[in-house]
Structure formats: C-alpha cells, structure tokens
Amino acid sequence: MNLNKPISALLLMVFSFSFAIQAQEKIELSSLILNLEDKFDVKFSYSLNEISSILVNKPKEIDALETIIEHLNKETILNFKFLNERYITISTIEKKVTVCGVLISETDKEPLFGASVLIQNTTKGVIANDDGAFQLENVGINEQLIISFLGFKTQVLAVKELLLLNEDCKTIAMVEQNEALNQILIEKYLTTGLQKYIDGSTVLNTEKFGILPGLIEPDILQSIQALPGVESVDESIANINVRGGTNDQNLILWDHIKMYHSGHFFGLISAYNPYLTDKVVVTKNGTSSEFSDGVSSTIAMSTKNKIDDEVSGGFGANLIHADAFLKIPLSKKLALHISGRRSFTDMLNTPAYDNYFERSFQDSELTTNSDNITESNRSSDFVFYDYTAKLLFDLNENHKVRANVIGIYNNLDYTESFTNSENQSEAKTSNLKQENLGFGASWNGKWTSRFSTDFTAFYSKYNVDAVDYRIETDQKLTQANEVLETGIKLKTNFKINDTFNVLSGYQFSEIGILNSTEVSAPAYNKTKKDVLLNHALFGEIEYNKASTYLRIGVRGNYFQKFNKFLIEPRLYVRQKLSNQFALKLQGEFKNQSATQIIDFQDDFLGVENRRWILANNESIPISESKQAAFGFEYSHNNLIVDVEGFYKTVDGITVSNQGFYNNFQYLNATGSYDVRGVEFLINKTAAKYSTWLSYTYSINDYEFNTLTPSIFPNNVDIRHSVSLALNYDVIKSLKVSTGGIWRSGQPFTKPVEANETVQDGNNIYVNYNSPNAENQDDFIRLDASLSYSFNTFKTAKSSVRIGVINLLNRKNIINTYYEVDPNDSNTALKIENKSLGLTPNISFRCSF
Incomplete structure (x- = not known):
C-alpha cells in the first residue's frame, strides 16, 4: 500500500490551515500603523483615543499600501483618507455606516413593535417592525440614536456601541417606565398614534398619527x-354620541380648561388645532375620580x-x-x-x-x-x-x-x-x-x-x-x-x-x-x-x-x-x-x-x-x-x-x-x-x-x-x-x-x-x-x-x-x-x- 499520497495530502492540509491561521492573525492597529509608516515611508495623523484597543487582521506582506488602507476602511469604524501620497488621516468624522438592532422588553423579552429609533437632532428615523428589528443606513459614526417606546424609558445609544463587526444585529432590552402606573397596553390601536392604556382609556398621539379613512389631518x-x-x-363633531349619550354629556378639556364649544362650520370640523396637541385621552367608563361632569x-x-x-x-x-x-x-x-x-x-x-x-x-x-x-x-x-x-x-x-x-x-x-x-x-x-x-x-x-x-x-x-x-x-x-x-x-x-x-x-x-x-x-x-x-x-x-x-x-x-x-x-x-x-x-x-x-x-x-x-x-x-x-x-x-x-x-x-x-x-x-x-x-x-x-x-x-x-x-x-x-x-x-x-x-x-x-x-x-x-x-x-x-x-x-x-x-x-x-x-x-x-x-x- 502506498502511504506517500495520504501523508502528502495531510501535510498539505496542515500547511494550508497553518497559513490560514497566520493570515487571520490579529494585531493592534497602533502597531500596524508604526510598521506601515516605516515600510512605506508615510505619516498617519490620528488621535490615540480613537485607535486604542482596536484589533485588525494582519495584512499580507505582498499587499500594497492602497490595498491595506482599503481593507482597514471596510474592517474598522474608522475613516482612512489620503491627503497626498505621503500623509494619511484617520478619523470618524465622515464615516457612514449601517446600524441595526432588535428591541425587546426587558421584562418578558417580547419584541417592541412600533418603537421609534431616531438619529439625534435630525428628522431621520425608523419604526421597529413586527419582530422589534430596525435598520438605519448611511448613518454618521459619531451620531447618537434615540430609542423610545411609550411605557418604557428612552435610551440614547452611540452608533459605535451598535457596530459589532461580524455579528448579528445587537439585541437591546428596553426598561419599563416605572414612574407611571398607567402603562401603555397596545402601542398601535387601529392606526399609528392611537394607543390603549392599561386603565382602559384610549390615547390619541397626534404627532405620530397615521391615517384614517376620509381624513386629511388628525382632526x-x-x-x-x-x-x-x-x-x-x-x-357632526358637535354631536358626538358616546354609548348613546348626547354631545353635551361629554366633558371636553383643553389643557385643564373646560370647553363649551367643539366645532367649526357648525359641527363639521373640530375646533381644536391638532398640531400642538400632544395627546388626547378618551375615557368612556371607569373615569378617574379627579374628573367630574360629562356623564357620558x-x-x-x-x-x-x-x-x-x-x-x-x-x-x-x-x-x-x-x-x-x-x-x-x-x-x-x-x-x-x-x-x-x-x-x-x-x-x-x-x-x-x-x-x-x-x-x-x-x-x-x-x-x-x-x-x-x-x-x-x-x-x-x-x-x-x-x-x-x-x-x-x-x-x-x-x-x-x-x-x-x-x-x-x-x-x-x-x-x-x-x-x-x-x-x-x-x-x-x-x-x-x-x-x-x-x-x-x-x-x-x-x-x-x-x-x-x-x-x-x-x-x-x-x-x-x-x-x-x-x-x-x-x-x-x-x-x-x-x-x-x-x-x-x-x-x-x-x-x-x-x-x-x-x-x-x-x-x-x-x-x-x-x-x-x-x-x-x-x-x-x-x-x-x-x-x-x-x-x-x-x-x-x-x-x-x-x-x-x-x-x-x-x-x-x-x-x-x-x-x-x-x-x-x-x-x-x-x-x-x-x-x-x-x-x-x-x-x-x-x-x-x-x-x-x-x-x-x-x-x-x-x-x-x-x-x-x-x-x-x-x-x-x-x-x-x-x-x-x-x-x-x-x-x-x-x-x-x-x-x-x-x-x-x-x-x-x-x-x-x-x-x-x-x-x-x-x-x-x-x-x-x-x-x-x-x-x-x-x-x-x-x-x-x-x-x-x-x-x-x-x-x-x-x-x-x-x-x-x-x-x-x-x-x-x-x-x-x-x-x-x-x-x-x-x-x-x-x-x-x-x-x-x-x-x-x-x-x-x-x-x-x-x-x-x-x-x-x-x-x-x-x-x-x-x-x-x-x-x-x-x-x-x-x-x-x-x-x-x-x-x-x-x-x-x-x-x-x-x-x-x-x-x-x-x-x-x-x-x-x-x-x-x-x-x-x-x-x-x-x-x-x-x-x-x-x-x-x-x-x-x-x-x-
């Protein structure tokens, strides 16, 4: 029996595996920068705080400087940029990335469908899907994300915290807001912006209001x-009937002011401008004892x-x-x-x-x-x-x-x-x-x-x-x-x-x-x-x-x-x-x-x-x-x-x-x-x-x-x-x-x-x-x-x-x-x- 071929194949596998391990060897970015400066006679401009503790794959000896810089741009959250043939800057200012996450309740681990994820100081954001997942593209590396969901504490996370390379989207557990006993029960009730609270009341959030048949604004x-x-x-909204009652039997309050008139055009248009309204709470029964009037x-x-x-x-x-x-x-x-x-x-x-x-x-x-x-x-x-x-x-x-x-x-x-x-x-x-x-x-x-x-x-x-x-x-x-x-x-x-x-x-x-x-x-x-x-x-x-x-x-x-x-x-x-x-x-x-x-x-x-x-x-x-x-x-x-x-x-x-x-x-x-x-x-x-x-x-x-x-x-x-x-x-x-x-x-x-x-x-x-x-x-x-x-x-x-x-x-x-x-x-x-x-x-x- 000829054993030379199996032995040769085994040696080749060991050698290939050893080479792969060497190719994937991790080194500190700060050390790599010093080596590159000596090898290619270039200068890097950077902040030690930004590159400290960052590990990268060790490049191949035969790689050109441009190839190495291209890999580093893809591999890290840093932005490497040639100012000229000799000077290279390292920063996070212009870096644009894609971030994602999965939002769940810390209490029962249920996904938070409808949670809001917004880039701080901008109007750009997304809503978490049925599984609580979200994804934002073309986001600045130094941006902050504001994650909010009614009934839970708002979280502010740096984009850098969510960038876990070569891993799935990070799971983020949201903590319930314990300050208020009246928790939100249903986030999306009929349409976006309508929510059901645990005390039986229904809340209309006009800022997040979606769409309803026939309406062109959150009237x-x-x-x-x-x-x-x-x-x-x-x-007529001047004649709203709640469970068979008449309109005058509805207590209408605007920022604690009792109102006696509700409609423009003698009842066809709501007299209350919705665009500075934060929320509307409708209670049909079981009203809090702080409210009187309005028997309906x-x-x-x-x-x-x-x-x-x-x-x-x-x-x-x-x-x-x-x-x-x-x-x-x-x-x-x-x-x-x-x-x-x-x-x-x-x-x-x-x-x-x-x-x-x-x-x-x-x-x-x-x-x-x-x-x-x-x-x-x-x-x-x-x-x-x-x-x-x-x-x-x-x-x-x-x-x-x-x-x-x-x-x-x-x-x-x-x-x-x-x-x-x-x-x-x-x-x-x-x-x-x-x-x-x-x-x-x-x-x-x-x-x-x-x-x-x-x-x-x-x-x-x-x-x-x-x-x-x-x-x-x-x-x-x-x-x-x-x-x-x-x-x-x-x-x-x-x-x-x-x-x-x-x-x-x-x-x-x-x-x-x-x-x-x-x-x-x-x-x-x-x-x-x-x-x-x-x-x-x-x-x-x-x-x-x-x-x-x-x-x-x-x-x-x-x-x-x-x-x-x-x-x-x-x-x-x-x-x-x-x-x-x-x-x-x-x-x-x-x-x-x-x-x-x-x-x-x-x-x-x-x-x-x-x-x-x-x-x-x-x-x-x-x-x-x-x-x-x-x-x-x-x-x-x-x-x-x-x-x-x-x-x-x-x-x-x-x-x-x-x-x-x-x-x-x-x-x-x-x-x-x-x-x-x-x-x-x-x-x-x-x-x-x-x-x-x-x-x-x-x-x-x-x-x-x-x-x-x-x-x-x-x-x-x-x-x-x-x-x-x-x-x-x-x-x-x-x-x-x-x-x-x-x-x-x-x-x-x-x-x-x-x-x-x-x-x-x-x-x-x-x-x-x-x-x-x-x-x-x-x-x-x-x-x-x-x-x-x-x-x-x-x-x-x-x-x-x-x-x-x-x-x-x-x-x-x-x-x-x-x-x-x-x-x-x-x-x-x-x-x-x-x-x-x-x-x-x-x-x-x-x-x-």
Missing part, C-alpha cells in the same frame, strides 16, 4: 369616532409640555383653511408655543366648502325664506378661526409652571336685499357669532421622588350671539347665550412604591349661565342668569403588579346653592389571565349641572338651536349617571380582540334637552334613559398595514313617567353599528386608507295618518303618532384617504394628503321631521336632512 374629534361606541348620528365620557386634550433646544414648527392648508404653529425656546428654561388657523371661505369658495355649506345650513334661513326674497337677493359670508398660545417655564427640574390661552371663533353674516313699499331698495344683515375663550395656568411641583403636587386654574367663556332681521314682519330679534366658568384644582400624588399610588385633591368651580332674548316689534325682553358653586374632594388608589391593575376611587360633590351632596364611586379592574387573555371590569357614578336645551322654534338663524342652561334642582335637575361594563381582551401576535358589555343609565334629563320632533316637543318633563349593549372589535396590525372590524349593538330607551307612552326609543337609539377599515403602507412614504360605516337608521316620529295636523286656538300643529316608532333608512358611507410624505429640506418634512368622504355619493338621511304645509293646513310636510355628499379635500403640510 381630534373626527378621529375618536373610529373607536367602538363613539359615533355621530348626524356626522371624558375627552381630555393636552398640548406639548417640553422645552425643546431648537425652534420647530409647521404650516399647512387644505380646501377650507390654513394653519401654522411654532415651538420657540426663549432660553433653556423658557419657551413659547403658538398656533393659529383661519378659514378662507369668505374669500374663496371651493367644492369642499360648497358641500359643507349645503350640509350645515340646509333648512335654515340661509337656504329657505319667503318667496319675495330671491336667491340673487341673498348673500352670506362665513369665517372661522382659532388660536392657542402656551408659555412654558421650568423653574428647575422639579418645578414647572405653564400658562396657556385658547380662542375659538365662528362668524356668519347673512344679508337680504328687498324692495320696500316705497319702491326703494333696502338691505338688512343678520349675524351669528359663536366663540369660546379659555385661559389656564398650572404649577407642577415634585417635592420628593415619591410625592408631587399639581395646581391648576382656568377661566372659560362661551358666547353665541345672534341678530336676526326678519323681513316679513320688519322685526329685529337679538339672542344671546353666555357661559362663564372659573375653576381651581389642587391634586397630590404619592407613590408608595412601584405597586401602589395614591391620588387625592380638592376642586372648586363657579359657573354662571345667561340666556337673553329681545324683540323689537312688539317690544319684548327676557333675560335669565343662574350661578352655581361646586366644591369637591376626591381620592383614589392605584395598584399595578404582575397581572393585576386596580384603580378605585371616590368623589364627593357639594352644591352650595342646593345644599346637596353627591357621592360618586369609581372603579376599574384589569386582571390578566395569561399572556394573551385579560378580563376587565369598570364602573362609575357621575353628575352634570350644565346641559344644553334644544329649541327649534327659538333658534339662532335656523342654524344653531342649542343653548346652555344650568340646573335649578327643580324643573331642571342635576343629571346623574351610573355605568357598569365587563369584558375581555385577547392580544397575541399583533391581533387584538376586544369584547365589552355595558350598561348605562342617566337620570335627570329633560324633554327640552333631547330635541324631540313629536307631541312632547313643547311639554315640560324630566326623565331618564337606559342604554345596554355590547361592543366588539378585532384589529390586526403589522409593520405595513392595519385592518379592523368593529360592531356595536345597543338598546337605548327613554323613560318619562309623566308622558304617555312613558317608555319609547331614544332619539339616538342606533341598534347596529359596523365599521370596517384597512390602512396600508404601499411604500414607506405612501399610505392609503379605506373604510366604511354601516349603521341602523335613526328613529323618528310620523304624523297620524289621515289626521296629520291639529288646531289649538289660532295655532296649527303637526299631530304626531307614537314617538320614535319609525326608523330612517340605514346609514352607509365609504371613505378613502391617501398620504404621501417627502423631505423638502434636510430638516423639513412635507406631506400631501387626499381624502374623500362618501365616496359613493350616497344620499343618507340624518334627520326626519314634519312641518305644517303652508299651502294646506291639513297636511304635514315631510322634511329630510341629508348627510354630506361626495366631498373630496386635499391638504399640504410642512414641518421643520
């Missing part, structure tokens, strides 16, 4: 209607509260209005945030404006009037604007003072021209003005690591004023509704440990409401003003550990004028059964002393028919609500299933604040309504898409013991409501969203067949049948949006958004009522108000 009160149980039966829900808006290092802002416009905002740091401790928005509808009419105008003013004096005033003899100008300003002062790290103002304004001028009895031309201008002005101040003091206080004060003034010249009777009608409220709140927060937190405080409010009507001919004047003082003490304890979250509280309210004391318990419990399943239980008692009445006969120009009134504890009682809800959540692999059954009863409502179109319209009675139902939501999210289906079933009935029948369907008794939508990122900069709404028709009342009218003295009225016994046709609407973003400058981002409401141009009926036919007093004329038709809109925005 606050339009966006929250994507939530189950929140809708508007007449498409709480909508608390907060503006940005941080002093930045640099000036930033943005501006934009759509087919209705233009706006701008600025965040201006005046020093390290002082900053000013301002925003403004104004319509240009008084200067330019667009298709979107025409649709909005037709929808808002149908069946008002602007579109229906006497025969002797033709269309050409009528004109109207409508304009709205809003503004906010906030002063931020950080006395030090533990004491912060804030002062802010918000103004909301709507103005409508309506001119009628006619020829008088002397054949002379005359013109009379009617006016409707609606505004809400608010001032607020707060002081947050952190006295120890566990104890802090918050002191807030506010002043809110709401006015609606109308001057209506009635041509037929040569009469001038002047009306006013004014609300003035002043309030203060002192709140203390004591964190016993990482598990227990105790909140307590005192609140005082004084509210005055004025209503006045003046008629010129015949002379008539009526003015009524009421004032009510309320004192309240509140307290609650929060417990959050492992699988259990509990918040239990109580609020005591004392109404000085009535010598009345109300105790209101509050409860929210969430028990996690496994990593996927959780049960939740909610309950609350609440009260409300200011409500709106609806008067279709004594309205403002036929446009605004709501006016605020104050409880008198007799004909107008304090409204009181009791709510309970029980449900479960399933969450796994970015799939969310949420089911919740609820029951709500509200006592102390009046006929006048329900807006009846039936035989009860002119009666005085107090009663209640009960709502019971179930909400279902299934939502699947991923890095590139989010899709959801929500369904609400509810039964909503009135009970007025002094009326016959005493029990009948609520005006907003919507038995079935379905919403389906899909958001999809075609590419990183292009997003599309489409979705539809289907819900049962709203109840209405028909006249008695063959006996449609009835006469009482000289007055003739519609003779209505059983109240709310009929239903309108189902409401169906399909909406779509498209968003494209791009960089205009290095530090500026721009976007173009297109939205279409009612893509199919369906003629939905949103209100049905009857009037006596002016041509036949024995007949009732059917009036149907229609929803928005096909309404496209487009916006352009730029932020810097």
Whole structure:
C-alpha cells in the first residue's frame, strides 16, 4: 500500500490551515500603523483615543499600501483618507455606516413593535417592525440614536456601541417606565398614534398619527369616532354620541380648561388645532375620580409640555383653511408655543366648502325664506378661526409652571336685499357669532421622588350671539347665550412604591349661565342668569403588579346653592389571565349641572338651536349617571380582540334637552334613559398595514313617567353599528386608507295618518303618532384617504394628503321631521336632512 499520497495530502492540509491561521492573525492597529509608516515611508495623523484597543487582521506582506488602507476602511469604524501620497488621516468624522438592532422588553423579552429609533437632532428615523428589528443606513459614526417606546424609558445609544463587526444585529432590552402606573397596553390601536392604556382609556398621539379613512389631518374629534361606541348620528363633531349619550354629556378639556364649544362650520370640523396637541385621552367608563361632569365620557386634550433646544414648527392648508404653529425656546428654561388657523371661505369658495355649506345650513334661513326674497337677493359670508398660545417655564427640574390661552371663533353674516313699499331698495344683515375663550395656568411641583403636587386654574367663556332681521314682519330679534366658568384644582400624588399610588385633591368651580332674548316689534325682553358653586374632594388608589391593575376611587360633590351632596364611586379592574387573555371590569357614578336645551322654534338663524342652561334642582335637575361594563381582551401576535358589555343609565334629563320632533316637543318633563349593549372589535396590525372590524349593538330607551307612552326609543337609539377599515403602507412614504360605516337608521316620529295636523286656538300643529316608532333608512358611507410624505429640506418634512368622504355619493338621511304645509293646513310636510355628499379635500403640510 502506498502511504506517500495520504501523508502528502495531510501535510498539505496542515500547511494550508497553518497559513490560514497566520493570515487571520490579529494585531493592534497602533502597531500596524508604526510598521506601515516605516515600510512605506508615510505619516498617519490620528488621535490615540480613537485607535486604542482596536484589533485588525494582519495584512499580507505582498499587499500594497492602497490595498491595506482599503481593507482597514471596510474592517474598522474608522475613516482612512489620503491627503497626498505621503500623509494619511484617520478619523470618524465622515464615516457612514449601517446600524441595526432588535428591541425587546426587558421584562418578558417580547419584541417592541412600533418603537421609534431616531438619529439625534435630525428628522431621520425608523419604526421597529413586527419582530422589534430596525435598520438605519448611511448613518454618521459619531451620531447618537434615540430609542423610545411609550411605557418604557428612552435610551440614547452611540452608533459605535451598535457596530459589532461580524455579528448579528445587537439585541437591546428596553426598561419599563416605572414612574407611571398607567402603562401603555397596545402601542398601535387601529392606526399609528392611537394607543390603549392599561386603565382602559384610549390615547390619541397626534404627532405620530397615521391615517384614517376620509381624513386629511388628525382632526381630534373626527378621529375618536373610529373607536367602538363613539359615533355621530348626524356626522357632526358637535354631536358626538358616546354609548348613546348626547354631545353635551361629554366633558371636553383643553389643557385643564373646560370647553363649551367643539366645532367649526357648525359641527363639521373640530375646533381644536391638532398640531400642538400632544395627546388626547378618551375615557368612556371607569373615569378617574379627579374628573367630574360629562356623564357620558371624558375627552381630555393636552398640548406639548417640553422645552425643546431648537425652534420647530409647521404650516399647512387644505380646501377650507390654513394653519401654522411654532415651538420657540426663549432660553433653556423658557419657551413659547403658538398656533393659529383661519378659514378662507369668505374669500374663496371651493367644492369642499360648497358641500359643507349645503350640509350645515340646509333648512335654515340661509337656504329657505319667503318667496319675495330671491336667491340673487341673498348673500352670506362665513369665517372661522382659532388660536392657542402656551408659555412654558421650568423653574428647575422639579418645578414647572405653564400658562396657556385658547380662542375659538365662528362668524356668519347673512344679508337680504328687498324692495320696500316705497319702491326703494333696502338691505338688512343678520349675524351669528359663536366663540369660546379659555385661559389656564398650572404649577407642577415634585417635592420628593415619591410625592408631587399639581395646581391648576382656568377661566372659560362661551358666547353665541345672534341678530336676526326678519323681513316679513320688519322685526329685529337679538339672542344671546353666555357661559362663564372659573375653576381651581389642587391634586397630590404619592407613590408608595412601584405597586401602589395614591391620588387625592380638592376642586372648586363657579359657573354662571345667561340666556337673553329681545324683540323689537312688539317690544319684548327676557333675560335669565343662574350661578352655581361646586366644591369637591376626591381620592383614589392605584395598584399595578404582575397581572393585576386596580384603580378605585371616590368623589364627593357639594352644591352650595342646593345644599346637596353627591357621592360618586369609581372603579376599574384589569386582571390578566395569561399572556394573551385579560378580563376587565369598570364602573362609575357621575353628575352634570350644565346641559344644553334644544329649541327649534327659538333658534339662532335656523342654524344653531342649542343653548346652555344650568340646573335649578327643580324643573331642571342635576343629571346623574351610573355605568357598569365587563369584558375581555385577547392580544397575541399583533391581533387584538376586544369584547365589552355595558350598561348605562342617566337620570335627570329633560324633554327640552333631547330635541324631540313629536307631541312632547313643547311639554315640560324630566326623565331618564337606559342604554345596554355590547361592543366588539378585532384589529390586526403589522409593520405595513392595519385592518379592523368593529360592531356595536345597543338598546337605548327613554323613560318619562309623566308622558304617555312613558317608555319609547331614544332619539339616538342606533341598534347596529359596523365599521370596517384597512390602512396600508404601499411604500414607506405612501399610505392609503379605506373604510366604511354601516349603521341602523335613526328613529323618528310620523304624523297620524289621515289626521296629520291639529288646531289649538289660532295655532296649527303637526299631530304626531307614537314617538320614535319609525326608523330612517340605514346609514352607509365609504371613505378613502391617501398620504404621501417627502423631505423638502434636510430638516423639513412635507406631506400631501387626499381624502374623500362618501365616496359613493350616497344620499343618507340624518334627520326626519314634519312641518305644517303652508299651502294646506291639513297636511304635514315631510322634511329630510341629508348627510354630506361626495366631498373630496386635499391638504399640504410642512414641518421643520
């Protein structure tokens, strides 16, 4: 047997392996530089700190200097650059690299889908995908990365720390933010920027807001209607119905200022500019004991509260209005945030404006009037604007003072021209003005690591004023509704440990409401003003550990004028059964002393028919609500299933604040309504898409013991409501969203067949049948949006958004009522108000 060949092969393998080991031999870069300087007669310019402790592969003896430098550029985080044939610089200044990582929770090792990774002092960044992974290309070697995720401590990492050569992307464990017990539960809820908190509230982060069907901007009160149980039966954000409640039963707060007005264009556009809003918290049940009023829900808006290092802002416009905002740091401790928005509808009419105008003013004096005033003899100008300003002062790290103002304004001028009895031309201008002005101040003091206080004060003034010249009777009608409220709140927060937190405080409010009507001919004047003082003490304890979250509280309210004391318990419990399943239980008692009445006969120009009134504890009682809800959540692999059954009863409502179109319209009675139902939501999210289906079933009935029948369907008794939508990122900069709404028709009342009218003295009225016994046709609407973003400058981002409401141009009926036919007093004329038709809109925005 010849052994020479195997032995030769073995020797060759050993030699080759030995050569490979030698070729991969590591040496210190500092030593290699000295060798290269001697061998090639060159000089390197470098900092010892930058090259210390760096090991590199030892180059081959036959390698040229250019080859060695090329390998070092690829192999290290350093940048080697020839200044000339003899001098070479070594630095990290111009080095561009690709960095990546995987973000997980330190507690349960779950990936953090949706976490934000941003290059410090730039607008460049990415969002972690379903696996928590991210990758950034062309990043400077000396840059810092800011990694943030709600509910976790923000990390700042140097790019150098993430560059582990020849290894997979580094795993980064994020630490939970233990300072706040109210942790974020679902980061991406329906769309980017909507989150679900562990206490059951839903938070809208307008800065990170993604896209929703039909919307071209994060309109606050339009966006929250994507939530189950929140809708508007007449498409108006001035009439948001939360679990069958009316709009005046929603407590609306802007930086702790109580607001009494919510919509521009008489309800079609949110009156709150979203671009300085930091977050919006929507609570349907289980409200914290620090909040009162709003027997249906709480909508608390907060503006940005941080002093930045640099000036930033943005501006934009759509087919209705233009706006701008600025965040201006005046020093390290002082900053000013301002925003403004104004319509240009008084200067330019667009298709979107025409649709909005037709929808808002149908069946008002602007579109229906006497025969002797033709269309050409009528004109109207409508304009709205809003503004906010906030002063931020950080006395030090533990004491912060804030002062802010918000103004909301709507103005409508309506001119009628006619020829008088002397054949002379005359013109009379009617006016409707609606505004809400608010001032607020707060002081947050952190006295120890566990104890802090918050002191807030506010002043809110709401006015609606109308001057209506009635041509037929040569009469001038002047009306006013004014609300003035002043309030203060002192709140203390004591964190016993990482598990227990105790909140307590005192609140005082004084509210005055004025209503006045003046008629010129015949002379008539009526003015009524009421004032009510309320004192309240509140307290609650929060417990959050492992699988259990509990918040239990109580609020005591004392109404000085009535010598009345109300105790209101509050409860929210969430028990996690496994990593996927959780049960939740909610309950609350609440009260409300200011409500709106609806008067279709004594309205403002036929446009605004709501006016605020104050409880008198007799004909107008304090409204009181009791709510309970029980449900479960399933969450796994970015799939969310949420089911919740609820029951709500509200006592102390009046006929006048329900807006009846039936035989009860002119009666005085107090009663209640009960709502019971179930909400279902299934939502699947991923890095590139989010899709959801929500369904609400509810039964909503009135009970007025002094009326016959005493029990009948609520005006907003919507038995079935379905919403389906899909958001999809075609590419990183292009997003599309489409979705539809289907819900049962709203109840209405028909006249008695063959006996449609009835006469009482000289007055003739519609003779209505059983109240709310009929239903309108189902409401169906399909909406779509498209968003494209791009960089205009290095530090500026721009976007173009297109939205279409009612893509199919369906003629939905949103209100049905009857009037006596002016041509036949024995007949009732059917009036149907229609929803928005096909309404496209487009916006352009730029932020810097």
